[in-house]
Amino acid sequence: MQQQCEWYETCLRGTQLDGSHANADAHLTSGQRLQKAHRQHIEPYSKHLQFAVTLTVKKSATIRVNRFDNYGDEHFKFTAVLDDEKLDSLINYFTTLLRHQLYGNKAKHKNKQEWATPLVITAVEGKNTHKRTHLHLAVGNVPADKVANFQSIVESTWQRCDFAYRETCIKPITDSNGWLNYITKEVGYTDNDALDIVHSTIPPFIQNSICTESRLLAG
Numbered sequence: 189m190q191q192q193c194e195w196y197e198t199c200l201r202g203t204q205l206d207g208s209h210a211n212a213d214a215h216l217t218s219g220q221r222l223q224k225a226h227r228q229h230i231e232p233y234s235k236h237l238q239f240a241v242t243l244t245v246k247k248s249a250t251i252r253v254n255r256f257d258n259y260g261d262e263h264f265k266f267t268a269v270l271d272d273e274k275l276d277s278l279i280n281y282f283t284t285l286l287r288h289q290l291y292g293n294k295a296k297h298k299n300k301q302e303w304a305t306p307l308v309i310t311a312v313e314g315k316n317t318h319k320r321t322h323l324h325l326a327v328g329n330v331p332a333d334k335v336a337n338f339q340s341i342v343e344s345t346w347q348r349c350d351f352a353y354r355e356t357c358i359k360p361i362t363d364s365n366g367w368l369n370y371i372t373k374e375v376g377y378t379d380n381d382a383l384d385i386v387h388s389t390i391p392p393f394i395q396n397s398i399c400t401e402s403r404l405l406a407g
Contacts, residue, residue: 219376226375226383227368232398233328233390234364236307239338241325243346244353245270245278251350270321270351275312278351279323279387283308285345287389290334302392306330310384311371317378320353324371326361329391 213221248269268274287295287305294304307328314321330338339358346352361367374382 217376219380221376222380223372223376226372230309230326230368230372230383231365233307233309233326233394234368236328236394237309237326237361237364237367238330238335239325239327239342240357240359240361240367241323241327241342242355242357243282243323243325243342244355245275245321245323246351246353247320249350268350272315274351275315275321276387278349279310279312279384282346282349283310283387283389285348286342289341289345290331303329305389305391307391307394308389309368309371310388311374311382312384313371313374313379313382315379315382316374322355326364326367326371329394 213224216224248267250265251268252265283306286308290306291300291304294300297304307326309326311324312321313319313324334341342358343356346356372383
C-alpha cells in the first residue's frame with residue numbers, strides 16, 4: 189500500500205495543473221475536474237498496458253474454512269455478504285494470486301521484485317448504483333510466455349476467489365487511453381473513489397521511468 193501511495197503523491201507531483209490549465213478548466217464542474225485529474229494521473233502508464241479485464245463480483249458468498257488450524261480436514265461453512273472490507277481483501281488476494289501465476293517465485297526474490305510483478309490499474313464500479321459490483325483492470329507487464337494464455341490464467345485465478353462471479357471479460361487492449369477513460373467514467377459522478385489507487389500495483393521499474401519522465405518534462 190505504501191508503494192502505491194508514494195507513486196500517487198510523488199511520481200505525479202509534476203502533473204499538477206498550473207494557472208493556465210486551471211483557467212482553461214474554469215467551465216468544468218468540480219466532478220469533471222476531478223475526473224480529468226484522475227485521468228491525467230494514470231495516462232502516463234497507458235503505453236505499458238496490454239489487457240483490459242472486467243471481473244464481476246458476487247453480492248454474497250459461501251466461505252469454507254478449516255475447523256482447526258493445525259490438524260484435521262474438517263471444515264465449516266458460513267455465508268458472508270460483500271462489504272468494503274471484503275472487497276478490499278478480494279482485490280488484494282486476486283492480485284497476489286495473479287502475480288504468482290505470472291511470475292512464480294521470482295516475485296519473492298528481492299533482486300527481481302523491481303520487475304517481477306504485473307502492472308494493474310484498478311477501478312471498482314457499481315458500489316453506488318444499481319449495477320452489480322465489478323472490477324475493471326488495466327493490466328501490463330505480462331511476461332511474453334504468458335500472453336497467449338493470459339485469458340485462461342485470469343479466469344482460473346479469479347475462480348479461486350470467494351466472491352468471484354462467473355461473468356468475466358479479458359481482451360487485448362487496442363486503445364489504452366480509451367480503456368482508461370472508460371474505467372474512470374464514474375469518477376466525479378456516481379463514485380469519486382472508483383479509481384482504486386491504493387489497490388493498484390505498479391512495478392518499480394515502470395514507476396521510476398514515469399517519475400523520471402515527469403521530472404524531465406517539469407524541468
